[in-house]
Amino acid sequence: MSKVYILYLFILLSFSITNGKFLQKQNRRIMQNSQNSTQSENYTKSVFDTFAIMQGEKEFDSSVWDALFKCMKTETEVDLLNISNKAWEGLLAYGQSNVTSDPWGVRFEWKENNITKLPQGLLPNIDKVVISEPCATVSNIAFLRTILPICSIDLSKWSIPLEYVSAFKSVFVMESVSSSFLHASGTHLGQNMDELGEDLFSWTMHQASVSSLPYDSIIYDFQSTKLLNNSLVMVKTVANMMVSDSVFDWLSTINTFKIPEIHKNIGGILATVFMLTLKDEDAKYIFIEIGQLLLSQDVLNFFINNYMPTLRKVLDKQSIKPNSLTKIILAKKCIGTLIKLLYGILFQESFIKSDFFQKPIVTQLGNILMPFINLFSNLVSGYGHFSEYYDIMQQLSINVYPGRYKCGGHNFSHFIWHEQMGNGLVDLFYLVDDVDRVMKGQNLY
Secondary structure, eight states, X not given: OHHHXXXXXXXXXXXXXXXXXXXXXHHHHHHHHHHHSOTTTTHHHHHHHHHHHHTTOSSSOHHHHHXXXXXXXXXXXXXXXXXXXXXXXXXXXXXXXXXXXXXTTOOTTOSOOOOEEOOSSSSSSOTTOEESOHHHHHTTHHHHTTHHHHHTSOGGGOOSOHHHHHHHHHHHHHHHHHHHHHHHHOOHHHHHHHHHHHHHHHHHHHHHHTTTSOOOHHHHHSSSSOOSSOHHHHHHHHHHHHHHSOGGGHHHHHTTOOOOOHHHHHHHHHHHHHHHHSOHHHHHHHHHHHHHHHSOHHHHHHIIIIIHHHHHHHHHHTTOOOOHHHHHHHHHHXXXXXXXXXXXXXXXXXXXXXXGGXXXXXXXXXXXXXXXXXXXXXXHHOOOOOSOHHHHHHHTTSSSSTTHHHHSSSSOOHHHHHHHHHHHHHHHHHHXXXXXXXXXXXXXX
């Protein structure tokens, strides 16, 4: 494994050297565009610079920001940068007001209890804003960085409808703020925003994976009747809420949304892969073994008794029968993806109740091992992550977010969950795209 890691580092260095001048030219050009933009357009950058100062750094990495800026500005379906700016403005406005009925910073069960005042100077009207969990807040930048490898892929290479590619970028722009809202504030609104983001990105992925199948409410919506809106409509609805509505109205709006929970959505993706690659009885057996760890009994029963039998009928009717080699390749991609996701889950306190993974030596080791886990996962899945510079940097856990080096070695670990989920969810989206290829009768070799 050490030889593979050295080879990976060598490729990274070669990539950096051969592309350094090109990247510098691109960054200078993008920086000029950034400097010419309005102060409002640079709001997200000012937030990240403020976070960097809070974490002991001079500023947020300008080359990473330039890449994010370019990615967000080149999306034609939706104004990603405006969504990000308005969402951050809403978060900080809520913190500045400190709503009496939903007090900011009161959450005693947190492992990371390090209330920190935001540095002044770059952002207006934040003198009352504190960050309850600095590492768990800033590490959400890992979610935003998931859009970089997606932006680097030519649109003609995707199998899923391009609306889902655009939606994926939108939901992770929003999730980077939504999860930060929870960990910065500990508010009821922050909790709802975080759960909304998780439910929305996972439902979008699930519906993308089955998008080539005829509509069936059991398969698409996990219930016997059709939901009013699909995931694509809900992504636009949530984005519009963040951009157009007052942050003080967000909670009442969120309460009207009907979106399947993340556990069902991830379960749907896994159940679909199992049904495509295994005999029905084996698919159900493995799903039960995994599902018992993550799903309630009612949800598990739904998949075994409703979702999987319904999906089998649809697959048979559509004559979707992948050959043996395609099954093996799809299974390997799924296993590789699960390696990243399961490693992240080890450091998610709500899943793993043991204090073992919160010990300082374990969180430090968890930080150090992450690039090796990513490498092993990539070898299994075949998702190489070699083509995009900042994707490589994230796979190697280099400069993923400000202050990453100082977050390990304490009795909290949620920042590892965020970073590793950022890695794993990119692969999950690639897996979803490969599932769509199989649904369309294509081979994966």
